[in-house]
Amino acid sequence: MRDASQPGNRTQALPASLLEWYDRHARALPWRVPPEDSRAGARPDPYRVWLSEVMLQQTTVAAVKDYFHRFTTRWPGVADLAAAEDGDVMGEWAGLGYYARARNLLKCARTVVADHGGVFPDTREGLLTLPGIGPYTASAIAAIAFGRAETVVDGNVERVMARLHDIHTPLPAAKPELTAAAARSTPADRPGDYAQAVMDLGATICTPRNPACGICPWRAPCQARARGTATDLPRKTPKKAQPVRRGIAYVARRADGAWLLERRPDRGLLGGMLGWPGSDWIEGAPPEAPPVAADWTVLGAEARHTFTHFHLLLEIRIATLPHESRPERGEFLDVAAFRPSDLPTVMRKVFDLARPSFDAVM
DNA sequence: CAATCGTGGCG
DNA sequence: TCGCCAAGATT
Numbered sequence: 515m516r517d518a519s520q521p522g523n524r525t526q527a528l529p530a531s532l533l534e535w536y537d538r539h540a541r542a543l544p545w546r547v548p549p550e551d552s553r554a555g556a557r558p559d560p561y562r563v564w565l566s567e568v569m570l571q572q573t574t575v576a577a578v579k580d581y582f583h584r585f586t587t588r589w590p591g592v593a594d595l596a597a598a599e600d601g602d603v604m605g606e607w608a609g610l611g612y613y614a615r616a617r618n619l620l621k622c623a624r625t626v627v628a629d630h631g632g633v634f635p636d637t638r639e640g641l642l643t644l645p646g647i648g649p650y651t652a653s654a655i656a657a658i659a660f661g662r663a664e665t666v667v668d669g670n671v672e673r674v675m676a677r678l679h680d681i682h683t684p685l686p687a688a689k690p691e692l693t694a695a696a697a698r699s700t701p702a703d704r705p706g707d708y709a710q711a712v713m714d715l716g717a718t719i720c721t722p723r724n725p726a727c728g729i730c731p732w733r734a735p736c737q738a739r740a741r742g743t744a745t746d747l748p749r750k751t752p753k754k755a756q757p758v759r760r761g762i763a764y765v766a767r768r769a770d771g772a773w774l775l776e777r778r779p780d781r782g783l784l785g786g787m788l789g790w791p792g793s794d795w796i797e798g799a800p801p802e803a804p805p806v807a808a809d810w811t812v813l814g815a816e817a818r819h820t821f822t823h824f825h826l827l828l829e830i831r832i833a834t835l836p837h838e839s840r841p842e843r844g845e846f847l848d849v850a851a852f853r854p855s856d857l858p859t860v861m862r863k864v865f866d867l868a869r870p871s872f873d874a875v876m
Numbered sequence: 877c878a879a880t881c882g883t884g885g886c887g
Numbered sequence: 888t889c890g891c892c893a894a895g896a897t898t
Contacts, residue, residue: 570894577884577893611882614896648896668894686877713894722892723887783881822881859883880897887891
């Protein structure tokens with residue numbers, strides 16, 4: 515019997531067995547066409563595929579679902595999104611994280627409308643020219659929305675390939691090797707379903723911890739399972755410890771109830787998002803940085819938050835301001851215009867800690 | 877290539 | 888409590 519995982523085996527037994535599994539176990543998702551419809555030639559809306567793939571970058575399906583529904587309800591097509599106000603899109607994205615994605619989402623929508631007649635390019639190469647669309651997303655859209663036989667490599671595919679072929683090279687150095695392995699088993703038929711099948715497999719069976727090898731459709735050809743190395747793969751280069759940074763956030767309310775907020779610059783951490791005026795976040799003592807001269811009260815509780823590469827401890831100071839107050843930084847948002855849900859999570863934490871103190875007085 | 881860039885869940 | 892992890896892109 516031949517080993518189906520060996521390169522050079524062109525029987526395509528690997529995609530066939532996985533697609534058979536996918537036909538029975540595909541998860542129903544709002545941006546997805548069911549496998550039976552897909553086999554009949556149906557394809558999903560490229561706009562919805564693009565939006566879902568951008569939202570899913572480094573983000574779980576569970577976290578994305580509500581955001582996807584709100585975005586597609588408010589902006590049903592790419593032209594609707596392209597015409598949206600920046601602040602509305604950033605506010606709708608608030609809480610999902612990696613806010614450069616939202617900035618690039620808008621740039622991309624506007625480019626598609628302005629330079630492509632409102633129609634997404636239907637090739638990987640064409641898609642790669644658009645903001646926020648990298649190697650993974652370009653291949654995913656080309657395969658899923660346009661039926662092109664592109665190789666889709668995300669974290670799931672890397673893990674599945676590392677185990678299937680028992681590859682011990684640590685990531686990210688192993689990336690080319692894993693991509694080559696994935697390319698060898700990408701089928702010309704149903705490439706979009708195949709890509710989603712590998713990702714479903716990685717998300718539900720070939721999981722990072724406690725993989726369910728016993729019920730895996732690829733248990734027979736899997737070399738890591740045969741050698742007992744599955745849970746050790748893929749190997750990764752160790753990452754360094756995260757430092758603690760400290761800062762001060764200033765929460766102020768005017769006598770008429772308006773809140774003092776600030777739009778952050780379009781680059782860097784939380785770029786383009788609404789937030790409370792504050793100091794820089796640094797290791798060591800946080801610098802004073804009040805947006806306006808006032809009688810600032812130090813709040814007892816601090817906001818704690820962990821970002822990708824540091825922990826943050828935010829001291830909170832609050833003040834009520836007179837009508838004639840003219841802050842050096844930030845702008846007043848009246849009660850009707852301020853939605854706490856427009857804030858990124860760290861800023862919403864600050865708000866939740868500070869608000870009771872205002873409720874008591876106002 | 878390595879660093880930057882969020883958040884929530886889970887063992 | 889903590890580290891790891893999730894359908895990565897950009898610089």
